[in-house]
Every structure is written in C-alpha cells, then in structure tokens.
Amino acid sequence: MSVENAPVVDVDEAAIPVEKKMYYRFESNDKKEFRVSELAIQQSETLNRLVEAMGYTSEDVENKPAIAIENIDGKTLKLVFQWCEHHKGEAIPVDDGSVPKIVEIPEFDAKLMDIDNGLLFKLIWAADYLNIVQLLNVSCKKVANMAQGKTPAQLRRVYLLPSDEEDEAAKRAAQEAQDPRAREVEEEFEERKRQGGNSFF
Amino acid sequence: MDSTLPLFQLPERAIMTSLKYCGVPELIIFSILSKRAKHMVKSDKRNARSIEIINYTGCIVVLYSGPTIMFGESQQRDCDVESLTPCTLRATKAFPPSEISFTVPGFGGVKNWLEHFMFIFNHPMANVSFGPRDLWKYSLESVRSLLKGLPIGNLRVFENACEIIRNFPIMHFLHIDKTDLEPELPEAELNFIKKVLVGNMDSLKVYRVVPIDLNTLLTFNSSDIRFNRTSITDKQLNTFLKLWLNGAKQNLRSVYIDFVGQRRRGLFLNTSVIMKGIKIEGSTNGRRFDIQKRDGTFGDVIISPCSFELRVVN
Numbered sequence: 001m002s003v004e005n006a007p008v009v010d011v012d013e014a015a016i017p018v019e020k021k022m023y024y025r026f027e028s029n030d031k032k033e034f035r036v037s038e039l040a041i042q043q044s045e046t047l048n049r050l051v052e053a054m055g056y057t058s059e060d061v062e063n064k065p066a067i068a069i070e071n072i073d074g075k076t077l078k079l080v081f082q083w084c085e086h087h088k089g090e091a092i093p094v095d096d097g098s099v100p101k102i103v104e105i106p107e108f109d110a111k112l113m114d115i116d117n118g119l120l121f122k123l124i125w126a127a128d129y130l131n132i133v134q135l136l137n138v139s140c141k142k143v144a145n146m147a148q149g150k151t152p153a154q155l156r157r158v159y160l161l162p163s164d165e166e167d168e169a170a171k172r173a174a175q176e177a178q179d180p181r182a183r184e185v186e187e188e189f190e191e192r193k194r195q196g197g198n199s200f201f
Numbered sequence: 202m203d204s205t206l207p208l209f210q211l212p213e214r215a216i217m218t219s220l221k222y223c224g225v226p227e228l229i230i231f232s233i234l235s236k237r238a239k240h241m242v243k244s245d246k247r248n249a250r251s252i253e254i255i256n257y258t259g260c261i262v263v264l265y266s267g268p269t270i271m272f273g274e275s276q277q278r279d280c281d282v283e284s285l286t287p288c289t290l291r292a293t294k295a296f297p298p299s300e301i302s303f304t305v306p307g308f309g310g311v312k313n314w315l316e317h318f319m320f321i322f323n324h325p326m327a328n329v330s331f332g333p334r335d336l337w338k339y340s341l342e343s344v345r346s347l348l349k350g351l352p353i354g355n356l357r358v359f360e361n362a363c364e365i366i367r368n369f370p371i372m373h374f375l376h377i378d379k380t381d382l383e384p385e386l387p388e389a390e391l392n393f394i395k396k397v398l399v400g401n402m403d404s405l406k407v408y409r410v411v412p413i414d415l416n417t418l419l420t421f422n423s424s425d426i427r428f429n430r431t432s433i434t435d436k437q438l439n440t441f442l443k444l445w446l447n448g449a450k451q452n453l454r455s456v457y458i459d460f461v462g463q464r465r466r467g468l469f470l471n472t473s474v475i476m477k478g479i480k481i482e483g484s485t486n487g488r489r490f491d492i493q494k495r496d497g498t499f500g501d502v503i504i505s506p507c508s509f510e511l512r513v514v515n
Contacts, residue, residue, distance in 0.1 A: 098266075100221060100222065100223070100224075100225075100247070100266060100267060101218070101221040101222055103222065117204065117205060117206040120206065121206055121207070121210075121211070124211055124212070124215045125211070125212060125215075127215075128211075128212040128214055128215050129212075136214070136215060136218060137218065139215075140215055140218035140219040140221075140222055141219075141222045143206060143208065143211075143215075143219040143222075144219045144220070144221075144222035144223045144227075145222075146206065147223055147224075147227040147230075147231065148224065148227060150227070150230065151230070152230050152233060152234060152305055155227070155230055155231060155234065156234050157205065158204065158205055158206065159205070159206060159207070159208035159209075159231075160205050160206070160207040160208070160209075160210075161208065161209065161234050161235060161238060162209065162235065162237075163235060164235050164236050164237075167235060167236070167237050
C-alpha cells in the first residue's frame with residue numbers, strides 16, 4: 001500500500017494554529033491512501049455524510065482501516081482531494097435552476113484540470129459520485145468550452161456523439177441484454193415471416 | 202493529449218450541467234446532431250420569449266436569457282422562403298455587443314429551423330408580422346407554406362388586412378392596422394374582418410382598419426381588447442360599464458380605447474357622463490375609479506381626456 005503525500009496540498013506546518021486538526025484517511029480502488037482534512041471533506045456531500053455517520057474520533061482514524069472509495073482510482077482521487085483542500089471552507093453553490101449558468105474557472109482549478117480528457121472524464125464521474133458541486137461545475141464548464149466555435153462535424157467528433165442509428169442499436173442491445181428471450185422471439189418472428197406465415201402465434 | 206470526451210457516457214447530471222454552460226450557438230449545433238441531443242437541449246429549458254416571422258426582415262427568436270437568433274433574412278422582395286436554404290443563422294447580443302454567424306449545411310431551410318427552434322426552445326407557437334406591402338421579403342404563399350401545420354400565436358397585420366387574414370384564419374392574438382393613406386376597405390371586406398374579430402382570440406388590437414361601435418365591441422370574445430377608431434360615445438361607455446357590472450363579457454380582462462378621432466377634433470371624454478349611475482368603490486384624482494360586480498370582481502376604470510380603460514381585477 002502506498003501512502004500519498006498527506007495532506008494532499010502541501011501545508012506549512014509552522015503556520016498551522018495550535019488547535020489540532022481532524023484528518024480522515026481514504027483509500028482508492030488501487031490502494032492509494034490519502035489523508036484529508038475535515039474541512040476539505042465538507043466540499044463533498046457524499047463523504048461528509050459518510051464520516052458523520054461513522055462518527056470517527058481522531059483515534060479511530062489512526063487505528064481503523066482507511067475508508068475505501070471503491071470506484072475511484074488514486075490518480076483521480078488525488079485531484080479530487082487537492083481540489084477539496086484548496087477550496088475548503090468555501091460556500092457550496094446552490095443550483096437555482098437558472099440558464100445559462102455562469103462560472104469562472106479559477107486559476108488553480110484550470111491548472112488542476114490541465115489533464116488529458118480521459119482523466120477529466122474520470123474526475124467528472126468522481127465529482128458527481130462524491131457530490132462535489134463546485135468541482136462538477138468547473139469541470140463541466142471545461143467540457144462546455146470544448147464546443148466553442150466547432151462545426152457540427154467537429155462537435156460530433158469532440159463529444160463522440162453517436163448517430164440516431166447508433167443510439168437505437170445501443171438501446172436495442174441494452175434491452176436484449178436485459179431480456180435474452182426478446183432476441184429469440186424476434187429471430188423466431190423473422191424466421192416465420194420469411195416462411196410466409198401471417199400469424200406469429 | 203486526447204481531444205475527445207464521450208459526453209453521453211458522463212453521468213446525466215454532468216451532461217446537463219455541461220449544456221447549461223454552453224453558448225447558444227454551440228447548443229443549436231449540438232441539438233441537430235441527434236434526436237437524443239435535441240431532446241437534451243429541450244430539457245435544458247433555454248425557453249424562447251417569442252419566435253416570430255417578420256415579413257419585412259426575417260425570422261427572429263428572442264430567448265428569455267441569451268442572444269437573439271435571426272435567420273431567413275433576405276435581401277430580395279417577395280422571395281420564396283425556402284430558396285434561402287441553407288440559411289445563415291445570426292446570434293446577436295447587445296451586452297456586451299457580439300455577433301456570431303453560422304450555417305449548418307444539410308440541415309434544411311427556414312421551415313426546418315423554425316420547427317426546430319419551436320421544439321428546442323419550448324415555444325409552441327410562431328408569431329407572424331406583416332409590415333407594409335412594399336417591404337415584404339417573403340411572398341404570401343411562401344409564408345403560408347412556411348406556417349402550414351404550425352400554430353400561430355400573434356398575427357400582426359399592417360395593410361392588406363383582408364388578404365392576410367384569409368390566409369391565416371386561426372391565431373391567438375390579432376393586431377391589425379393600416380396607414381392613413383391606405384383607402385377605406387369596401388363594405389364586404391369590413392364585414393369579413395368583423396366576423397374574424399368575433400372569433401375566440403385571446404387578444405385583439407384593431408387600429409384604423411375597422412371602426413368599432415358599441416355593438417361590435419359587445420360581440421368580441423377576446424379577453425384583451427384595444428382599438429383606436431370608434432364612434433362610441435360617453436353615454437355608450439356608461440352603458441358598456443353597466444352591462445359589464447350586470448354580467449356581460451364575463452371573460453374580459455381589459456379593454457382600452459384610444460379616442461384618436463376625438464383628440465384630433467379637440468374633444469374630450471366626460472367622466473361624469475361615463476360614470477353616471479355607477480356605484481364607485483374608490484376613486485383617485487377623479488380619473489381612476491374602482492367598481493365592483495355583484496360576484497365580487499373588481500374593475501379598475503381609468504379615464505383620461507382621450508382614452509378609456511377598464512381593467513378587471515380578480
């Protein structure tokens with residue numbers, strides 16, 4: 001098990017007030033461990049509820065195993081916690097349903113998200129899963145920015161958008177995967193049609 | 202570095218959040234890429250305030266928030282709308298001033314865009330404005346086929362009222378006007394228009410084309426009525442108010458009469474004649490009066506020297 005830098009964001013220890021901070025330990029699905037401050041955790045509604053429900057003391061944090069986050073890898077989780085540490089204590093935005101939404105990507109976030117799109121994709125999934133509203137906002141803003149000035153063909157390529165036919169095929173495949181008998185029935189129906197039968201039943 | 206990102210493989214919330222940050226031109230382009238994309242843009246609720254075919258300029262989509270979109274603009278007169286295919290879309294913003302123009306080859310013409318915008322911007326009706334005949338960019342036949350099968354919201358007519366109304370008989374709001382230079386309509390045409398005005402439209406604005414007398418006013422079924430050419434006298438206004446108090450015109454929300462003719466002749470409305478015998482619940486400046494029907498509905502009567510208004514207050 002490898003332990004990532006803890007805390008995730010480098011902290012000048014001398015500058016920290018005497019009051020003892022509470023940290024939690026988390027483990028990614030590839031067994032990377034992170035120590036994250038209580039205040040940073042509050043950016044994630046999911047983790048905040050989880051640690052509240054667990055009721056850990058400082059001793060528990062040290063003595064019990066790290067809290068496993070099973071569907072996020074270490075590389076992604078590191079970005080998530082870096083973001084949370086940087087924005088700890090900030091108010092969590094409330095969606096008022098207005099459109100278009102307006103958000104500026106701060107310099108720190110822009111640097112953090114200067115990553116390949118594969119990792120950005122994972123970061124968005126993590127922000128959604130962990131319910132980190134502002135991280136989801138800025139990462140989605142980055143996705144929206146990819147569309148700027150694109151032609152239809154370019155936009156289809158950038159977002160890998162399936163055509164209607166591909167959507168239909170995927171939908172059928174999903175239905176069939178849910179009900180394997182459906183395919184058999186369809187094949188039987190097609191066979192009877194070929195044989196000239198008018199009635200299926 | 203990979204320049205692609207599979208948008209539809211993101212969680213639903215992330216897809217919708219990304220769309221909320223997209224500019225309108227990008228959103229329009231995105232919406233034509235597939236049925237799924239089109240429905241997603243619709244559910245983003247960038248609702249239109251109005252979608253209008255203005256026959257002397259082109260088509261215009263005004264959003265509640267965001268740029269104004271113009272398309273189907275023509276330099277020629279009386280052209281076939283569909284000859285403007287593929288049509289250029291212009292998205293303009295006043296603050297800060299900006300304009301983006303783009304075309305989407307292969308998408309189709311003005312009708313396609315019109316239907317598409319009505320769908321994605323959640324605006325089920327198109328308004329139509331006909332300016333003076335000399336300025337028409339699209340032929341009447343062409344506008345007729347453009348609007349075939351589409352619900353008309355407001356129909357605004359300036360000149361040639363009869364000809365146009367015959368082509369677009371169903372609308373929610375009718376606004377007709379003419380220039381002072383346009384000759385009076387023949388009796389048969391006036392009667393035709395009067396018949397149309399009696400229809401079940403939400404709102405009517407009738408300026409200069411048709412003189413409205415009290416009997417005609419009483420036949421209107423619209424809830425909002427405005428007109429400015431009338432022979433209605435002060436005494437008839439008094440009758441109208443009494444009829445309303447006694448239950449006539451149940452669905453009326455407001456009626457506004459601009460007595461332009463009287464103004465020109467230097468004549469003014471006489472408040473004491475108009476309000477004679479009517480119980481006044483409250484009054485402001487001797488020009489504004491609260492009256493009440495038996496069922497409790499209040500009416501706000503506003504009388505200025507040359508205008509009369511009744512607003513119904515529930």
